[in-house]
Amino acid sequence: xxxxxGVAASAMEKRGIRTERGDLNHEIxxxxxxxxxxxxxxxxxxxxxxxESENNSYAESRVWSGNNSIFFARFRFILRSLYSNxxx
Numbered sequence: 001x002x003x004x005x006g007v008a009a010s011a012m013e014k015r016g017i018r019t020e021r022g023d024l025n026h027e028i029x030x031x032x033x034x035x036x037x038x039x040x041x042x043x044x045x046x047x048x049x050x051x052e053s054e055n056n057s058y059a060e061s062r063v064w065s066g067n068n069s070i071f072f073a074r075f076r077f078i079l080r081s082l083y084s085n086x087x088x
Contacts, residue, residue: 002028 002025005013013022 003021005019005021005025009019009021012019
């Protein structure tokens, strides 16, 4: 929220004369605009994350299903490479 200018300061600002409270209100307006932009970006990111998690849940269910899944194949590969390098 901005600060109250008062009658005199408001009249001065309308004539183009800068005041401390007017300058403060201009800074507050800029900050508020940036906050609105950040909130919009955050909202878009949250929507994107939700969509991605919904899309990936189907893919993950396919990866984790069955003994021949990608996960288990990768796990077996890692185990073989560890044993071939002499690690227990």
